[in-house]
Amino acid sequence: MNSIFSIHTIxxxxxxxxxxxxxxxxxxxxxxxxxxxxxxxxxxPVKNNRVILILLAFLLGITIDMFLDTGGIHAGASVFIxxxxxxxxxxxxxxxxxxxxxxxxxxxxxxxxxxxxxxxVLHHIVLFSLEIFSISKILLxxxxxxxxxxxxxxxxxxxxxxxxxxxx
Amino acid sequence: MQxxxxxxxxxxxxxxxxxxxxxxxxxxxxxxxxxxxxxxxxANFLTGGVYNSxxxxxxxxxxxxxxxxxxxxxxxxxxxxxxxxxxxDSVFIDSLMFNNPYRFYTSNIxxxxxxxxxxxxxxxxxxxxSIKQDFGVIxxxxxxxxxxxxxxxxxxxxxxxxxxxxxxxxxxxxxxxxTLTWNGDKPEFNQLIDIPKIAPVTKGDTIITSGRxxxxxxxxxxGVVEDFQLDQAENYxxxxxxxxxDMTSVEHVYIIENxxxxxxxxxxxxx
Numbered sequence: 001m002n003s004i005f006s007i008h009t010i011x012x013x014x015x016x017x018x019x020x021x022x023x024x025x026x027x028x029x030x031x032x033x034x035x036x037x038x039x040x041x042x043x044x045p046v047k048n049n050r051v052i053l054i055l056l057a058f059l060l061g062i063t064i065d066m067f068l069d070t071g072g073i074h075a076g077a078s079v080f081i082x083x084x085x086x087x088x089x090x091x092x093x094x095x096x097x098x099x100x101x102x103x104x105x106x107x108x109x110x111x112x113x114x115x116x117x118x119x120x121v122l123h124h125i126v127l128f129s130l131e132i133f134s135i136s137k138i139l140l141x142x143x144x145x146x147x148x149x150x151x152x153x154x155x156x157x158x159x160x161x162x163x164x165x166x167x168x
Numbered sequence: 169m170q171x172x173x174x175x176x177x178x179x180x181x182x183x184x185x186x187x188x189x190x191x192x193x194x195x196x197x198x199x200x201x202x203x204x205x206x207x208x209x210x211a212n213f214l215t216g217g218v219y220n221s222x223x224x225x226x227x228x229x230x231x232x233x234x235x236x237x238x239x240x241x242x243x244x245x246x247x248x249x250x251x252x253x254x255x256x257d258s259v260f261i262d263s264l265m266f267n268n269p270y271r272f273y274t275s276n277i278x279x280x281x282x283x284x285x286x287x288x289x290x291x292x293x294x295x296x297x298s299i300k301q302d303f304g305v306i307x308x309x310x311x312x313x314x315x316x317x318x319x320x321x322x323x324x325x326x327x328x329x330x331x332x333x334x335x336x337x338x339x340x341x342x343x344x345x346x347t348l349t350w351n352g353d354k355p356e357f358n359q360l361i362d363i364p365k366i367a368p369v370t371k372g373d374t375i376i377t378s379g380r381x382x383x384x385x386x387x388x389x390x391g392v393v394e395d396f397q398l399d400q401a402e403n404y405x406x407x408x409x410x411x412x413x414d415m416t417s418v419e420h421v422y423i424i425e426n427x428x429x430x431x432x433x434x435x436x437x438x439x
Contacts (some may be wrong), residue, residue, distance in 0.1 A: 014204075021222055030355070031283040050181045058188040062195075067218070068281070069210045069288035069324060071199025076192030083185040130196050132285055132352070 004045065012060060015040050020067040029146065034151040035074075036159060037064060038123050041082050043104055043114060043160070046089065050082075057082035070131065077127035081119050088118045105164050113157065120152045121145065199286065200332065209317045209324050210279060210290045216322035219290055223278040223292075234419050241308035260398050270385050271352050273297060273423040275305075282329050285352035289325040293395065293423065294318045304384040304424040311335070311390050312421055314383060329355050329415055337390055338378040342367060345378040348390065348409070355415050357394060360407040367405065369396050382432045384424065386412040 015037040023034050043055050061075030068074070081088075092115040093107065104112070124145040132141050176183065211215065227234075231274050275297075279290035293299050295318050305312040305325050313327040314335070326333050331352045337360055338345035346360050346369035360375060373393040379386025391409040426432075 017218075020218070027283045033283065051184055054181065054184050054188060058191070061192065065195070066212070066217050067210055068284075069199075069290075070284065070286070071197075072192035072195025076189055076196060079185060079188045079192060083181065083189075130192075133196070133200055137352075 008040075008044070011043075012040055012056070016060070016063050016067075019064060024068065028151070029147075032147045032151055034148065034155045035123070035127070036152060037074075038078065038081065038119060038152070038157050039156050039159065041078060042084065042119050042156070044085075050086070053085070054079060055081045056149045073127055073130040076130050077123045081123045084122065085119070088115060088122070092118060104118050104160070112160075113153075116153055117149075118128070120149050124149050124152070172437065173293075184303050187353050189262070197281075205392050209296065210288070211319040211322040211324045212319045213319065213321075213353075216278070216290060216292075216294075216319060219278040220322075223276065227276070230419065233417070238420060244282055269426055269428040270427055271425040271427055273299065273425070275299075275323075275423055276419050277325075277419055277421055280416070280418060281327070282355040287327040288316065289313065289327050291315075291325060291421065291423070292321070294321045294323050296320050298425075299323050302383055302429075304388075304426075305421050306384070306424065307413055307418050307421050309389065311377060311384065311388050312413065312415075312418060315423065319356045322408055324416040328358055329414065335384070336380045337375050337379045339363070339367060339369065340376050341372040345380065346404070346407075348375075356410060358391065358409045358411055360409050361399070361404065363405040363407060365398065365403055365405065369393060369405055369407060371395065375407075382426050385426075 019035065019037045023036065026033050037060060040060055041053065044053050044056070057078040058075050061078035062072065064070075064074040065072055092111050094111075125141070128141045128144045128148075134145075210219065211326065251332040273293060275291045275293040276363065277289050278292050281287040281289060289305075289312070291299075291305070299316065299318055300314060301315055303315040305315060311328060313325040313330070315323050316326045317324045328335065328348065329350050331350055333348075333350060335348040336345060344363055346363040349359050349361055351359055363369065371393050375390045375393065377384040377386060377388040389412050391411040391413075394408040394410040396402070396405050396407040
């Protein structure tokens with residue numbers, strides 16, 4: 001229990017720092033940034049209490065918001081995906097989730113990719129809708145969502161492969 | 169009563185989600201209205217400290233180009249000094265303080281931002297350096313924004329690349345004035361609206377601040393007219409202004425305090 005706790009604390013802090021110090025300065029083509037801090041929410045243990053995850057997601061989002069001066073957009077998007085995560089887990093993993101035996105290191109690559117994709121796209125849609133905050137610019141919202149999602153998904157998959165502990 | 173408690177326990181996840189999402193929405197809406205983002209800003213001890221230590225490292229990378237900018241400015245100021253012919257043997261008067269309503273402070277940008285629709289910068293000067301809300305911020309090339317929040321050592325700036333920013337600006341050759349806004353699209357361009365149709369606008373005209381807002385002095389350069397068209401009511405011009413500043417790479421800035429500001433606002437509020 002203690003080691004799991006410390007792993008997630010370190011992961012929380014590391015992801016926040018990587019996000020605000022490196023990834024927010026990429027600005028590829030002017031506005032495309034990956035937001036991989038959602039890996040914390042994606043890789044949170046399935047068995048744990050949902051209330052804790054939602055609270056932690058809010059804390060994570062508000063920390064990012066504080067660094068970026070963006071009001072509450074990251075907090076809103078993070079809380080949203082933390083809330084819908086069980087649904088996404090069920091659609092992407094199916095039976096394994098029902099039996100509560102998911103280990104993110106051992107599931108096959110395809111369903112893991114679906115899982116990341118769903119979470120990322122949901123997160124980015126909420127994030128950019130809140131950021132732009134106007135229905136008349138819905139095309140811009142979709143454009144930003146699409147490009148940033150591709151970047152985020154790629155980076156998340158790479159990061160999980162690099163840091164996965166099952167070395168074959 | 170028991171049913172209510174049961175309902176809360178059964179739906180505790182959903183209720184918690186609604187509560188926290190509501191908080192986020194509140195913060196977001198606050199951040200969209202000018203000068204209202206109270207709680208969450210980067211001028212606090214933690215974020216300011218982190219950005220400051222990062223800036224200590226990263227400012228070495230563009231030392232050369234920033235030095236170039238500063239030496240160019242020195243050159244310009246020196247030639248101004250020569251052409252004004254300041255008498256070398258007269259009694260020394262500190263011209264910065266004497267009979268001048270504007271006081272200048274230097275500062276560095278420790279967090280730049282230009283890719284969002286409401287961009288906010290962070291500076292490494294704060295209340296301890298007597299920086300307050302609504303001071304103007306300019307660089308050697310032109311206008312940057314207006315101070316929003318201050319902590320003891322840091323301050324946030326509402327950049328001109330912010331869709332809530334409204335700054336009074338005018339044509340340099342005539343006195344027709346309008347409002348400088350941003351549509352959230354390209355960081356090289358700002359939009360000048362409410363210029364009357366009668367104004368003789370041509371491509372390449374210089375746009376400067378108008379000095380009407382008691383934040384910026386008159387004549388701070390902003391940019392040149394890129395293109396222009398009439399708005400939907402066909403009474404006013406909408407002008408695309410190409411900024412002199414490259415907002416994606418600014419570092420050394422000046423903060424402007426208008427020492428007569430209180431007098432002006434008192435006068436206005438008494439009427």
